[in-house]
Each structure stands twice: as C-alpha cells, then as structure tokens.
C-alpha cells in the first residue's frame with residue numbers, strides 16, 4: 001500500500017474511534033437516569049440514620065446529596081465532576097448563599113439536578129430558636145431559592161423540590177409537623193463521609209465508600225462547599241462503580257410540587273404563578289410576584305450571616 005493511502009486509512013481509523021468514543025460517552029449520559037420518586041404528602045421523613053423510612057432504593061443504589069451551597073469556589077467543580085460521570089444529584093441550598101449567588105442556583109437547575117433547601121442561614125440547631133424564628137428560617141430558605149430561579153425557564157424552576165434538610169440533621173417534631181402540613185418532606189440520610197471535619201480528600205473517599213458498603217444502599221451526604229470533597233468525589237464515584245453501585249437521582253413524586261404549592265400557608269409557589277422573571281425585585285416585592293405572602297420577608301434576620309456549618 002502506498003504511504004499516502006496508509007496515512008488516509010490511519011486518519012479514518014483514528015477519526016472513527018474518536019467518534020465512537022464520543023458517541024459512547026454521549027450515549028451513557030443519554031440513558032435515562034434511574035430516578036427514585038419521593039412521596040411528600042403529609043411530610044414524611046426519610047433516612048434510616050434517624051428515621052424508619054428509606055427513600056426507594058434497591059441494593060447497590062446510592063443517591064448523592066450536597067449541602068450548604070451554593071459556593072462560588074467549589075460548587076461548579078462538583079457540577080463538572082457530576083457531568084463528567086453522568087450523575088444527577090440533589091443540592092440542599094442555604095438561602096443566604098442562594099441570594100448571593102443566584103447564577104449558581106440556576107446552573108444547578110439547568111444541569112438537571114434536584115434542589116432542596118437547608119434554611120436561610122444554617123443555624124446548627126433549629127430547636128434552639130423560637131418557633132417563629134425557626135419557621136422563618138425555613139420559609140426564607142425556600143423563598144431565596146425560588147427568587148434565584150425566578151429568572152430561569154419553567155423546567156428549571158421545577159427543579160426546586162418540596163424537600164427540606166435540617167442543619168446538623170437536628171430536627172424537631174413540631175417543625176416536622178409544620179413542614180408536613182405544607183407537604184414538604186424531610187430528607188436525612190443513610191450515611192455521611194465526615195467531610196465537614198478537618199480531614200483530607202483520601203479520608204473522605206475512604207469513609208464514604210466504607211460507610212456506604214456497611215449499609216449497601218442509601219443517601220450520602222456530602223458538602224459542595226468543601227474543596228476536599230470536590231477532590232474526593234471522582235475517587236468516590238470510581239470506587240463505588242467498581243463495586244457495582246449505581247447512582248440514582250432523588251425526585252419528587254409527580255404532582256408533589258403542586259401539592260406543596262396548594263397547601264394553606266405554602267412554603268413553595270406553583271411554577272405557573274412564579275413564571276415572570278423578576279430578578280430586579282427584592283424581598284417583599286418578590287414575594288408578591290412569586291405568589292408568596294410578603295409578611296415574613298424583610299425581617300430583622302434578613303441580615304443574619306450563616307453559621308459556620310458542622311453538617
């Protein structure tokens with residue numbers, strides 16, 4: 001064969017394998033993710049670390065959840081790792097940060113992840129607050145994320161699920177009943193990775209995999225605010241896949257969002273009502289535009305800085 005032909009043939013082979021590899025990658029991401037649908041009517045609590053119920057996962061299925069963001073330094077890094085691995089996760093956002101980084105909230109939604117909330121300013125134990133202050137913390141958490149998503153397309157606004165996670169997992173019976181009356185589910189977990197402690201990425205990776213293996217399925221809590229978590233994430237995914245685990249996205253059951261929106265004194269507005277982009281509005285003005293009562297906005301705790309989180 002003439003050298004010219006060999007070069008042409010080589011180019012063809014190289015081109016073909018490159019396009020095959022690209023196609024395979026795209027196909028892997030195109031395959032429908034397994035989604036675990038979470039019932040929220042009456043505000044059930046999930047996570048066998050604390051409660052009787054587990055979200056509907058089969059053995060060797062894991063749902064990744066990330067708390068305390070959005071963080072301008074690390075959340076996008078986590079999003080890129082998830083994208084590269086075709087994984088959809090759930091982010092429990094802190095309202096204070098959602099208000100400061102609404103573009104990251106919109107990016108989380110646009111990249112197909114589920115969003116829950118985690119209070120306004122992350123007080124580590126809501127039980128230590130007055131009932132009114134604790135409820136305001138939860139309400140403002142939801143309102144801030146809705147405000148950030150108000151400028152997003154309807155499909156992305158729909159990513160905000162009626163899911164709540166207590167800071168430090170410190171729940172309270174009366175707040176859970178109050179959430180339940182608004183059809184908001186409490187999401188705890190089966191395991192963590194101690195990534196809120198001062199440990200390195202290798203330890204986070206080892207502990208995540210060890211804790212998951214001890215139960216065999218469940219919800220993992222990580223923190224997208226921690227650089228060592230972002231550094232550990234590719235290894236956690238690799239180790240779990242090698243052991244035959246698959247990643248499942250948590251999503252509200254069909255109609256759950258409307259169910260929460262139609263509750264009396266709702267914490268979440270129907271997407272149809274919040275349809276107009278209102279990025280320039282603030283506080284009470286936005287609350288009205290989003291169909292939420294204005295009274296609980298513009299309170300003294302609007303300026304509360306988040307507590308340094310422990311979990």
Ligand SMILES: [Zn+2]
Pocket residue numbers: 067068118122166167168309310311
């Ligand atoms: Zn937290």
